[in-house]
Amino acid sequence: MREEFRADLLQVGRTLVAMAEAIQAAMQRATHALLKADQTDAEQVCDRDAEIDALYRIVEDKVYDVIARQAPVASDLRMVLTALHVAGDLERMGDLAKHVARAALRRHPAPVIPSELTEVVERMGEVADQLAGKIAIALINLDAVVAAQLERDDDVMDELHRQLLNTILKPDWPHGVETAVDAALLGRFYERYADHAVNVSRHVIFLVTGENAA
Amino acid sequence: MREEFRADLLQVGRTLVAMAEAIQAAMQRATHALLKADQTDAEQVCDRDAEIDALYRIVEDKVYDVIARQAPVASDLRMVLTALHVAGDLERMGDLAKHVARAALRRHPAPVIPSELTEVVERMGEVADQLAGKIAIALINLDAVVAAQLERDDDVMDELHRQLLNTILKPDWPHGVETAVDAALLGRFYERYADHAVNVSRHVIFLVTGENAA
8 A cells, every 4th residue: 555655656746747847848938939939939838738737637636546545644645635736836837838928929920028128038037947947856856955945036036027027117118008018917927937836846845844834 | 424524515615605705805895995095905905815815724724634534535535625726716816806905005095097997997896796706606505507607707807808908008098108017917917816716616517517617
């Protein structure tokens, strides 16, 4: 029973890592699509979101199956249900990458991001990439130290988000309201992506240490 | 055991209804704060979000407790875990009401919403209120018919959201970029609130009919 339970957990863990890798690739591609007005990349992110959703359902089904077959209690039960929370956050991060990709298509072939914002969006994409990469590592190694780093990365994301809004709201902003609104919503997608990454990291810390980081 | 399980479910159900009522009141108050620049209301929404979070944790603890004590399987297990999903959506709806309340405070005592947008925001508030009210009814009666109505209400919310964006993006918009960006983000908060309401309704439909509505 115990052996079987461990094997089940390992399988759930592997699926979560696959999800983390998928949402990392999705946001990489979405950011590229956004900065380079790349239609193929943007469409691929939208199309492949279904794969992330399918991985979510695999985790969910497996978790239900494990609970029904193994009736775990105490820390085993918490561990299994935590996997469900992690999968939920990762699924939502996939949605946010899709939102970015859709925004990239909105005025194709014209770019959505004006040159004043290219650098800050590039950096938001980099931070998103680091966050997703660290999630994968934290999940593979159940590493609370890596997981704890995500809070700092999230602070960087918040700072970049503030920079983006400040640029938009300068009195001499030359690109009008529509571009500003698009950029503000895009900024929010990256910021939410980082928030969900932090949620995942807190779940990993809880799994490893048994303590709530929140 | 069966009797006890029913009593547990009833208690979880009651807590979910309390959450639904709390997030309905929160969004009512947040919309009022937004339209009337009412600082007291806005602060109350922010302060009382902790109560909604506490209700979420009560549901979570109870669900864990029920699974550990009763080891439910099959449809019983699905029902218990669905409650966890519903609580998650309701908790997030509380956060979105808090975001609206915070936006209302941002330029207090000056209003955040210019007169051109008062009506559409009022209507978004009304639809949010209907959605939350129907969630409470659907949860109390486990009513799939009421739950199914939420998809239509969500369509109305999406249409209002489009109207709001169209108004902001008119070439003769007189209020500048900052007001437009604030309004666009507010529109998104209401739209997300409605999305989460639809998620809850789908969970209720699944509970009642055993079929996925998504």
